[in-house]
Amino acid sequence: MIILAATPIGNLGDASRRLVEALEAATVIAAEDTRITQRLLAGLGVQNRPRLMALHDHNEKERAGDVVALARETDVLVLSDAGMPTVSDPGYSLVAEAASQGVTVTVLPGPSAVVTALAVSGLATDRFTFEGFLPRKAGERRTALEAVAAEPRTMVFFEAPSRIAETLADMASVFGATRRATVCRELTKLHEEVARGTLAELVEWAAGGVRGELVVVVAGAAPRKVAFGDAVTHVLELTRTGVRMKDAAAEVSDLTGHSTRELYQAALAVKNG
Template sequence: MIILAATPIGNLGDASRRLVETLEEITVIAAEDTRTTQRLLAALNVANRPRLIALHDHNEKERSPEIVELARERDVLVLSDAGMPTVSDPGYGLVAAAAAAGVGVTAIPGPSAVLTALAVSGLPTDRFTFEGFVARKHGERVSAFRALGAESRTMVFFDAPTRVAATLSDMAEVFGAARRAAVCRELTKFYEETARGTLAELVTWADAGVRGELVIVVAGAEPQEIAFDDAVAQVLSLVASGTRLKDASSEVSQHTGHSSRELYQASLAARTKSSAKL
């Protein structure tokens, strides 16, 4: 079968006994970076030298059929550089191919940057959404954040240290400067740090420069009690800025609780009335 295994995200001591035992016995490993896997084997004092197959973003589609067929005959361990394969790492395509081919898939649980950051963030953990890596370009980031403007669950993002100041600034612009958030840096490592505060405060914190691997955790939107007429005004404002009426009605409906259909009809009537006066 295919075995997905979580590896340490920083602290080598987080490698589970089950992971080490599997590494000592497995004959084939599909690795995101074979050099990283070789270093892991050495660091864990694993004498076994299994066959290593490179499986990364650029070759996963081509290599998956071969690995799936190999897994019909023997176990194939799948490793990413850190954390659980398939979660913002290679492996999803392979698992999908294995499932379609009727080949078994299991996992060895372990370290997770997403869950670790969520746990230490100080923000609600009962409901959350993982949004993966933040877009590189300003416009794409802003568009993605606007789509999440009414999201009430805690949101978790991955980001690069070179962009985090710009990312936090864009978040403050879209979500509001007072929205609570946390930036978790170098999780489980010697220089681990969690900066908590409002997005405005974190923008100032990040301006001094940030190093290391990052996870950003942002509080969800608070429910808003808005009168229907005010909600219609919000829809019309979005339409004036270029948003389609249907999309604007849906967006405002999400964070006000008013019916999207009723907002659409009322906004359409208001636009018709305004045009008639002209």
């Protein structure tokens, strides 16, 4: 089978017992960076020296078939540099290929920068969306931000320290300077820092330069002021595209602030004539 294993995002003390046992027993490891995997083995005191295969963004599609074929004969442990494979890391194409060929895929859960940052952000955690890395080019980045400007759920982004100041400035421009956000730096590491505030405040915070691995958590957009009748119409429009009325009412409720129950009942009354 294929075993997706989460690795520490910083502190090696977060390695689970199951991860250590899997590393000690592994005969084959498909790793995003084999050098980092070797350091992980050494850091955890694992004496086992399994076969290491490179599986990264640049070769995953080409190697997925070979790894799946190998997994028919022996367990293949899949590791990214940190956190859970497939989550903004290699692994998606491999899992898709394994699923299409009927090869078992299982998971050793563990650390996740996305969930860790969300938990410590101080922003709403009941519903969220992970947006990964934004485009590097300024124009493309702004276009991507404009596409999610009205997103009502909390949003989680990854960003490089060299671009964080520009990204926060673009977020303040597109989302509004008063939108609440949190920047998490070096999570679980010695110099961990969590900066909370408005986007305007965080732009100032980042002005002097920021180092380390970063996760940005941004509050969702406030519900738009939409007349109840227009909101009901929107619910009905969604149902005509195949969305269940209950789900449509919930979606429009998030966007407008109107009660899901009232939207559902009103839309149902209109539909039933």
